Amino acid sequence: MRQGFDNAKYIELQAAHIKERISQFGGKLYLEFGGKLFDDYHASRVLPGFEPDSKFRMLKSIADDVEVIIAINANHIEKNKARGDLGITYDEDVLRLVDLFRGNGFAVAAVVITQYAGQPAADVFRNRLNALGIPAKLHYPIEGYPHDVDLIVSDDGYGKNEFVETTRPLVVVTAPGPGSGKLATCLSQLYHEHKHGTAAGYAKFETFPVWNLPLTHPVNIAYEAATADLDDANIIDSFHLEAYNKTTVNYNRDVEAFPVVRALMEKILGKSPYQSPTDMGVNMVGFAITDDDACRDASKMEIVRRYFTAVENVRRTGVGDEQVDRLKIIMKKAGIDKNYSPARSAALTREQLTGGPVGAMVMPDGSVVTGKTSTRLGAASSLIMNALKHVSGVDLELEVISDEAIEPISKLKTHFLGSKNPRLHTDETLMALSITSATSETAARVLSGLEQLRGCDAFFSVIISPTDETVLRKLGINVCCEPKFERRGFFHR
Incomplete structure (x- = not known):
């Protein structure tokens, strides 16, 4: 098939950029890992040449510097929330992730159970982790989160959370799925590190949207198609435009949340190192595209596939018409239809x-x-x-x-x-x-x-x-x- 992405170049660029970000913060970085670390088939479809395990292979290239924290929301454990792609519950996926990381030579520092408020199923899972020899830590709900910055960044906020001791320069914080509390885990750890006198920073790794591709590029539009069920959208990063007079693309939820994240980091560090959501990211995927036309074609096909998946789901279940309507709009934005x-x-x-x-x-x-x-x-x-x-x-x-x-x-x-x-x-x-x-x-x-x-x-x-x-x-x-x-x-x- 026609290739449009240089996977080897990506791994090299990405690893170097993360090391650069680690040094920016004095030798320790908490990296919130968004999206799929393994089996990223969406990326491999829209960027032909991208291997589904590229991000994992990139981390393996610096494995000696990496420790892993896996976050899981206690409410998700209680509700038996499951991954649609794998058909397993989030708590079972945590064990799968531990096996995958340890089996490939990574150190797993702990599993953090976020939003813990005495949920019985979370207690059962914590006991199971302890019996298996996997450290389990508890993070608690904070009243007024995320807007009461003074309470959050205090001994009555992040200070109540159990601290995960880590020893390596890069701490990757990942999770079975969205809503698991990765960002809160990173910032809580950052608070404790600075209380202990350790210089540390935070960054975010999201493959999509690709910040240095245009808003209307099919690769970015395909990401909107992939998240059509969330009713979110890619937008121009207004903070980056104001700070640097440069147009970049980001996700609307990240842009909307940035003022709060910046305020929290200012409270923890004294000064925010970032002027925009784009600043927080470390993604280099856009620099490894070698054939833009091939990626455009592949992304258009992905948009159409998402449409047919949605209409098939409506036919099977009778629900989801709103998602289909949104995908029709997305196809028009990309200049294609279902006959592509x-x-x-x-x-x-x-x-x-x-x-x-x-x-x-x-x-x-x-x-x-x-x-x-x-x-x-x-x-x-x-x-x-x-x-x-x-x-x-x-x-x-x-x-x-x-x-x-x-x-x-x-x-x-x-x-x-x-x-x-x-x-x-x-x-x-x-x-x-x-x-x-x-x-x-x-x-x-x-x-x-x-x-x-x-x-x-x-x-x-x-x-x-x-x-x-x-x-x-x-x-x-x-x-x-x-x-x-x-x-x-x-x-x-």
Whole structure:
């Protein structure tokens, strides 16, 4: 696929800039890590060439200088709040994060339970952490937060919070999701450090919006699409414009909160080191874009994908019309519509000809391959087989998996597993292809093409099964579906 981002350059620039910020504060920095530290697939889609674990790899390049604090809101523990992308609760994700950090050589200083007010579930989780040997600290609600600065920055405010002792120059503060209290954790630690006579500072690391790209750049608009459910927006950083007469882009919530953050830092440090929200950031991602047109195209596709995800959700649940309306406005802002991908017109056109569900995929060479539902394969399975044949140079009409390999799987599904659908899903098709590749050079050749499909865009004329969608996403294929079900009914799985 066409690349537009230099990942190696980004890691080098970002690590150097963070070290620079550490030295600015006398050798210690609390870095609030926004967004996803791992698995940042949004960034990899809008910045082709950005690896999903780039931020993590950047931290690994300076791992000896890094300690980690993970913040989790006690109310989220009490309500069993879950990550939609992983399907696990925030408290379970904390344990996952600890494993990931420690497994990669990072020191985890503690887990901070914020907004603690005696929630029973938070007590259970704290005891669990202690039993596992993971230090757990409590931070309490502060009356008048965030506006009563004198109370917050006092022994009755931040002073009541349990302090996390750290020894390394860079303390990364991360969390399972938004609303976990990362900023408050950073500033509370900053208060205690200065009470102890330790020079330390604070900075924020957010990949999006990209501060040094225009407000109307598709990369920044795609971030608005990604957060359409929050009803937030990218705006010009008015504080930066006033201080430096330079136009930069920031998130509206960060700009709105800046006067309070500045006041808190002034109270803690005596003087705020920052004149704007942009000043607080350390993001260097905009300096590693190598092909602006490639990133613009990729971002426009991401906006369209967000739209189809939203309309599919409305079709499934009956709620979310406001998000769809917002995404329509965002598409207009980007100068595109839902037909931006040629895969959509290809899928819908062939569906009219065949009378059944069809999938279409844009290949790395720009051509479009389709696959239709048959007696043996579903539309997703048919599409992935045709796509693999295309990239591996095999005739699309050639039968790669024989009926003898498919029949036993279909029989197992219908006779023993209770399925009414004898057609193979993508996972079953790939399993059959893998088995066939042991004795067929052609099948082995077709199977070897899987990596070439990573980053390709697929569109289906109907909503495909969760099984098919999960497999395609694991393969790195971007999926959109027309918001309609294959069959009429009230219950769909």
